[in-house]
Amino acid sequence: MSAFTEFFAWFSGLVTAPAAIVLLTLLVRTALLPMALASARGQRARARLAPQVAAVRKRYARDPERLRRAVLELHAREKVSPLAGCLPGLLQLPVFFLLYHLFSGPGRVGGPFLGAPLDGRWVDALAQGGAFGRAGLVYLALFALVAAVATWTYRTTRAQLAAAGGDAGADAGLPGAAAVARVAPLLSFGTLVTVAVVPLAAALYVVTSTTWSAAERAVLHRPERGRDRSST
Numbered sequence: 001m002s003a004f005t006e007f008f009a010w011f012s013g014l015v016t017a018p019a020a021i022v023l024l025t026l027l028v029r030t031a032l033l034p035m036a037l038a039s040a041r042g043q044r045a046r047a048r049l050a051p052q053v054a055a056v057r058k059r060y061a062r063d064p065e066r067l068r069r070a071v072l073e074l075h076a077r078e079k080v081s082p083l084a085g086c087l088p089g090l091l092q093l094p095v096f097f098l099l100y101h102l103f104s105g106p107g108r109v110g111g112p113f114l115g116a117p118l119d120g121r122w123v124d125a126l127a128q129g130g131a132f133g134r135a136g137l138v139y140l141a142l143f144a145l146v147a148a149v150a151t152w153t154y155r156t157t158r159a160q161l162a163a164a165g166g167d168a169g170a171d172a173g174l175p176g177a178a179a180v181a182r183v184a185p186l187l188s189f190g191t192l193v194t195v196a197v198v199p200l201a202a203a204l205y206v207v208t209s210t211t212w213s214a215a216e217r218a219v220l221h222r223p224e225r226g227r228d229r230s231s232t
Helices: 002-014 017-031 033-059 064-077 084-104 122-129 134-163 177-197 200-220 225-230
Strands: none
Touching (some): 002 017, 002 084, 017 084, 017 200, 033 200, 084 200, 122 134, 122 177, 134 200, 177 200
16 A cells, blocks of 8 residues: 555656546556457357357256356357456456545545545535535536446447347356346446545546446447348
């Protein structure tokens, strides 16, 4: 933690503290880009396996345990990992928690962001100037950005799940796959809660990373036009 504090103090001496947080987020996401590419390839592979999974599901409809094993064997044979898409998000957590603890403890590093203290929270902004005070407006802007990104992500995820056959998609037969498929499109809205309760510094990290994720999804997970034409 002390090493990260020293690094961030040095980095925020080169640029402003808010800019340092945004740049740090971009550096982390750039470092994780190879995993994002692998995740996108895995998603396309799972989509290609969907017809085979549907056939396996029909064959073992009365035997859930055999269905689960058959789907896992199919993924292993095709070298497709159902959990590959989780890795980029999990590997971001250490940096998020470091920022959270850095700006939750005594001794603020760096200056404010558009008049809102980086170690403050939304409740502090409401108490000091209300929802339309200087700090309150910063949070309203962040909420609006997160809501727009979450809505786009929700619609895109629902469309991708529908194209893959929903609960009967490539991950059918895995423990909890159906529940995850139903809940996954809603997870992006949880970012609104995170932004509201964590220090503003951590919220900036989350908002920047969420926006990057949306742009990344738009580029890496776009439909393959050639394949779409050949399937019509």
